[in-house]
Amino acid sequence: MVKTTPWLYIFLILASLFITSAALAAEMSSKRDCAICHVMWLDDFRTDKKPLIEWQPGNVLMKDTQGVVSSEEICYSCHDGYVNDSRSIVWKYSGHKTSVKPSSRMSIPSTLPLSNKGEIYCGTCHSAHGAGAAPDDSGITSFFREKNIDSKLCAMCHANEADFKRSNSHPLQTAAFDLPDTLFKLGSKPGTNKNNVICQTCHKAHGARGNKITVVDNKNSKLCVTCHNGQKSLIATKHDLRKSFPDEKNIKQQRPVESGPCGVCHLPHNSANKRLWAKQLPPGKASRSRFCLSCHRKGKVAEKVTITGTSHPLNVNPFEKIQSLAASGKKLTLPLFNLQGAPDKNGNMTCATCHDPHGSKADSATARSATNINSDTPMSFLRKRQQDICGECHRDKNLVANSKHDMTKMAPETKNILNRTPSESGLCGSCHLVHKGQGAFLWAREIKTPDENIVQDICISCHNEKGMAGKKVIKDYSHPVNVSPFKKGMTTTLPLFDKNGKKSKKGDMTCLTCHEPHRWDPVKNIDSDHYDTEGNSQNSFLRLQASPGSKLCGNCHAEKAYIEKTDHDLRVTDSASKNIKDQTPAESGVCGVCHLVHNSENWARLWARNFGTGENLMGMMCNSCHSGKGPAKDKIPQISSHPQDKLINSADRNVPGRIDFFPMFHKSYGEPETLGTVSCPSCHDAHIWDAGVNAKGKGANIEGDATNSFLRSRSSILPCKDCHGPDGLYRYKYFHNANERKANMRKK
């Protein structure tokens, strides 16, 4: 026994050591797994030996409260590459803030605990025991406290941003278009629906390369333009304020170099208004244009490019304003906008209808110089070439191209009031300025002879002796303008204008009443070069043809148009005859045979023929034709005059429209008068063959009688009776033949 005892002791010692170690080993596994992170749970701290590291009391057993277990050092002890390599993702680049208190505006759910200091820490989002601790679909275990499907975990705290409509933030959980693959190559995380925007589309809680934990550094808006590629063209334009206005700040007091070129005007979260607007909008009615006025107004950064003077109307629907556009049934390729500033095909015209503030291909040359603000032009940031822009709505004006009113062809060296040549200003810009124009027509040329009516002013600005249209000047003895047809009892479908150039049914007759300066030919659509074509009464920018018929003149002078196809329509009776402009009836038109609208040699009735003989001006006009060499040489009355010393009072009958209308005219001036002498037009209306019919002629040279023959009156109550008693009837009927008159009187 004595001999065996030492061996027994040794055996027992070894056995006890083995048993103890085995027991510890069996217990170790589960404890060890916990203590991989929960270092302060180690029993080593509860011995009388001094551990290598200090015991840190507090929080160790407090559930969901930061302790050593969720310290950065514990995380890093595995994520340094030797269990998992998160060095770049977490510790090289930007990550979600920790060790800071959340904003007081935030409501942090109880399931996402803050530290005992009320600060965000790793354990706020992460826990080895949370609902999100299992691997996600991609096999990655993020140890989230809650599953972060479609950034739902983010939204638990960032509820304001997630409620994007209320907070004027970037849309979330929606797909406006297919998100590009390049976005995901940058590091964006796709949502359940790949094209839905989620928080992690733009942000990374770890490994973010940019400020505000954006996936990439967004100081040059790289992240924005990855999706909004069409807006990329803004870079290096004047709207890239990093260079043009580097000190300008958005509502978050960020300078362009901080916000990036997009952030100058748009904020993805908590913006000032719709469109993620990063500026304070000016007061006024809701409109897309207000966004532009945030800067383009007095006292603001772009006050040098403010909309002053007369500009193109805004906030109007072009389909309602432009009849030709509505009638075309075509849609615009330019955008219209609703009151909230969103594109709406039924919306209104705004600045953004013509301008793309993000820069467009069309004007890249003019918009590129981001630092030279003063080089800006009205064409900057246009969505298309200027004439294409204008022509979108004003399609009927496109035909001005290649016509005599195409200044690029006719007067390429001239300049508008902005000192720009036609090639610089564009086809339309030669005559019209969308901004800073003059008058209702946004006139771009110098108005040299300001008059009562802007329409005349703008036409005369070129059509004057020294103007570029000096050969086409309207001189005296032309059709009156600035008179109201309405006041003269006329009706017309041609446009009339008020003094300011605005169309008015009761307005005045102006140049633009007869002329449409954008269309050379009222019938044909000519788009080829025709600027060197000499005009005639069928084109010459007339709204209606003035020949061969009387469409144009007759539109106002409807009762005069009955002359067509009568004996006084010389196309019928003498087509070879010519007026003083050496025009045949076919060239001058039926009216132009006797009247010249512009530049007649005769003030009276703008007479287009040489006067005939006689004492009375009106008779002399008739005798132009009813004379020996005239077209009506076969219709020369033996007697064609009434004694000029006999003054007739026609007060009761000198009323147009009366059946016994019997006008008097001044014998020298031809002006209508009540007490005067009898002349040809007292009895005859040269424009109506049969006063009882009020119709055009039949196109044949017809022999007349006392019921037609251009006679005015169909009444037996003739003024002749006033002086001549019953004989007056015969004196009237046989007025031109003294023998017949006397014979008949004798018969009586």
Add this chain to the structure above:
Amino acid sequence: MEDFLSNKGCCLIRTNLTLICLIVILSVTVIPNICFAQDCINVEFLFDIQPNADQPSDISIGPNGDVYLVDGVNHRISVVDSRGRWKFAFGRKGAGNGEFEHPLGIDISDDGKVFIADSGNHRIQVFDLRGKFLYLFAVKSGPGEKPSDPVDVAVSRLKGYLYVSDNDNHKIKVYRQNGTFDFEWGRFGEGPGEFRYPGILTINESNEVFVVDVLNTRVQKFDPFGKFIANIGSWGVLPGRLFRPKGVAVDKNNRVFISDSYMGFIQIFSDLGLFLGVVCENSKNRKFTTPVGIVIDNKNDRLQVVEMRSNKVSVLKLLP
């Protein structure tokens, strides 16, 4: 029964039982603690190498004495001379020849080949001492394995074996220097020869392999063919215990230096696991900031410690 207890034999048994109980108690409490007695292995701080790295991980010394540092977050290897002066760097981010994706481990052969564990690219790349790319080979995964995660490589004088720790697959994979796979051992677990995230490797003069078994909080020692020899270090925070072992190096006396990145200390063991002491400075435990890869410059009796989060290498003189 009373008779039995009253005789001398009974007294003897009582005495023996008392003694046995005493021995058992002592064996459980006192004897193990003998191992935890704090001892200091003193070093003297010489200088820091600060090669503008970002969270460097591992280090090796070339035959010419230059120090090669794995600057993995910058996807490059930085080279300084033995006095810490900058020489050059090679590599950049990418998957081409000579490019890296978060490399972690390094070793240099006697003939001057630089072996890099190009972890993110799942391969070993080989360079000359001037950083010229020589060749590479893939560390392949077996059926059912995760993509390989080679976090370190160690080159042996025995057959030129390259030992590669495949961290995610919990294996040591052995290749010939030409990249031919030879054999492997290990699996996930806590037993001998099993691993939970094997990390840095080193090889002693006897060609024995030391593997840091990170989450098993130990270093395992194997013969050159993967046969388990010993566990070095155990779980805990007392002296002689490990919490996050990361680096391992063996000096000319076959002492095993193990860095602990969480506790911030380097402890020294015999090659069979006997705790020898903590690296101290002026007889006080020398604290490091996340020490990971370590290397011993036997020529100069230096201990060089990569401090990952300090982005530097501490160079210390090993005192006798």
